[in-house]
Amino acid sequence: MDPSVAQIEQAAFHLRRLWAKPQLLQRLREHCEPGRPIQLSNVLVIYAIARQQDECGDVTIGAVAEYLDIDPSTASRLVGQAIDAGFVSRRPSPVDARRAHLWLTGSGARVKETTDEFRHRFIAELVADWTNDERRQFARLLGRFAEAVAGFPFDPSGAVKILEAARQTEE
Numbered sequence: 001m002d003p004s005v006a007q008i009e010q011a012a013f014h015l016r017r018l019w020a021k022p023q024l025l026q027r028l029r030e031h032c033e034p035g036r037p038i039q040l041s042n043v044l045v046i047y048a049i050a051r052q053q054d055e056c057g058d059v060t061i062g063a064v065a066e067y068l069d070i071d072p073s074t075a076s077r078l079v080g081q082a083i084d085a086g087f088v089s090r091r092p093s094p095v096d097a098r099r100a101h102l103w104l105t106g107s108g109a110r111v112k113e114t115t116d117e118f119r120h121r122f123i124a125e126l127v128a129d130w131t132n133d134e135r136r137q138f139a140r141l142l143g144r145f146a147e148a149v150a151g152f153p154f155d156p157s158g159a160v161k162i163l164e165a166a167r168q169t170e171e
Contacts, residue, residue: 008145021122028114037085043115044068045075045082046108058093059102087111 028038048067052059065075079102082088087108093099104112127135 021118023118027118028111031114038111039081039085041078042082042085042087043111045078046087046104046112047115049088049102049104049108050112053103060093060099061102062099064102082108 025038025040025043028043045064045068048064049059052063052067056063061076061079062072064079065072068075068078070078079088079090083090087105088102089105090100090102093101127138130138
């Protein structure tokens, strides 16, 4: 296997920390909503709704599911938890009353702003000693990688074939 592929895989695994940092959730609890529990799933739903609002305005549970690449029933459960926590509101869609229109509450918007600020400062600190050219090159390549991941169709049978091929290589 190409060693750079293994390095990319390890780096991608570690990047999850941008969202899952315990310090981020603790800071959100302290600065946004003292005494209110904030879960990572709440942050993901808040982010999905904010992005969808920016892009199309009318946000539905289906749009959240598609954006987060999860099953609609899972999205419905996560959105319900975010509503119960006071970060999201729901009303019948003005376009189709059978669908729910979602938007961020003031609390949800504060969580989004604080999350964005934390991640921006965190990343800026990590790359503070990089040159401008290194940051631009990394941003371009990481963006290209993220687009490839987002556009890659997941085929469960293909995943099985990859695992079988890896097993045969080991034997």
